[in-house]
Amino acid sequence: MSLKENIQQVKQRIKKACEKSKREENEVKMIAVTKYVGIEQTREVLDLGIEHIGENRVQYALPKYEALSSMGVWHFIGHLQTNKVKQVVGKFDYIHSLDRLSLAEAIHKRANQLQTKVKCFIQVNISGEESKGGVNPDELIEFCKAIRQYDTIQVVGLMTMAPYTANQELIRSVFRSLREWRDQINQQKIFHEPIKELSMGMSNDFEIAIEEGATFIRLGSVLFKN
Template sequence: MSLMENIQQVKQKIKKACEISQRNENEIKMIAVTKYVDIEQTREILELGIQHIGENRVQHALPKYEALSSMGVWHFIGHLQTNKVKQVIGKFDYIHSLDRLSLAEAIDKRAKQLQTKVKCFIQVNISGEESKGGVNPAELIDFCKSIRQYDSIQVIGFMTMAPNIKNQDLIRSVFRGLREWRDQINQEKIFSEPLEELSMGMSNDFEIAIEEGATFIRLGTVLFKN
C-alpha cells in the first residue's frame, strides 16, 4: 500500500474510534513518527498533509529538521538526556518526555537563553513497567507542583505508553488512568491553566487511546508499512 493509502486507512480508524467515544475528529492530532524513515519519506508525509513529525533520537532528528523544519511541527518524543537539551530546545515545538526535575532545569535554562517558552508533556509511567520512563503516579502531584518554578516551561498535558500486549482491557486501563490523573490535576488547579492534552496511543493501540481521551497519537509503522 502507498503512504497515502495508509494515511487514509488510519483516518478511517480514527473516525470510527471517535464515533464510538462520541468525540470530534478534529480533537485528534496525528504525529508521524519518522525515526526509521529517511528525509525523502519524511518530506513525502509532510506534503501529504501530516503536519506533526515525531522523533526519538537527537542525532537522527537533526538532519531531517535542518532539511524540512519549515514544513512541519516538530515533536521530541523519546527519552531526552540533559546533555542533548541544547540541541533540541529552539528547534522542537513540543517535548513529550519531561520526567525529572534535572531535565526541567536544563530545558528552562536553555529556553531562557533563547527567550522562548517550551511546550512540554509530563511523561507518566502509568503501567509501572521498569523498562519505561516517566514519573511514578504516586509522585505526580508533587512533581507538578515542583515544575511550576520553571517559568519557561509550559506544561500542556501528560504522556504515557501502554504495555505492548494483547490484553486490551489492560491497555485501556493505562490510558484511562492517564486521563484520570489529568482530570485530578486540573481539579486541584495545580497549574494556572487547565491541562488539555493527552499524548498516548501508538500504531498498535491508538484506537483505544482515542476512545479514552487521547489528543495526540504517535504513529510509525502503521503509516510507513509497505
C-alpha cells in the same frame, strides 16, 4: 500499500474510533513518527498533509529538522538526556518526555538563554514497567508542583505508553488512568491554566487511546508499512 493509502486507512480508523466514543475527529492529532525513515519520506508525509512529525533520537532528527523544519510541527517524543537539551530546545515545538527535575532545570536554562518557552508533556509511567521512563503516578502531583518554578516550561498535558500486550483491558486501564490524572491535576488547579492534552496511543493501540481521550497519537509502523 503506498504511504498515501496507509494514511487514508489510518484516518478511517481514527474516524470510527471517534464515532464510537462520540468525539470530534479534530480533537485527535496524528503525529507521524519518522525515526525509521529518511528526509525524503518525511517530506512525503508532510506533503500528504500530516502536520505533526515525531522524532525520538536527536542525532537522527536534526538532519530532517534542518531540511524540513519550515514545513511542520516538530515533536521530540523519546527519552531526552540533559546533555542533548541544547540541541532540542528552540527547534522542537513540543517535548513529550519531561520526567525528572534535572531535565526541567536543563530545559529551563536553555529556554532562558533563547528567551523562549517550551511546550512540554509530563511523561507518566502508569504501567509501572521498568523498561519505560516517566514519573511514578504516586509522585506526579508533587512533581507538577515542583515544575511550576520553571516559568519557561509550559506544561500542556501528560504522556504515557501502554504495555505491548494483547490484553485490551489492561491497555485501556492505562490510558484511562492518564486521563484521570490529568483531570485530577486540573481539579487541584496546580497550573495557571488547565492542561488539555493527552499524548497516548501508538500503532498497535491508538483506537483504544482515542476512546479514552487521546488528543495526540504517535504513529510509526502503521503508516510506513509496505
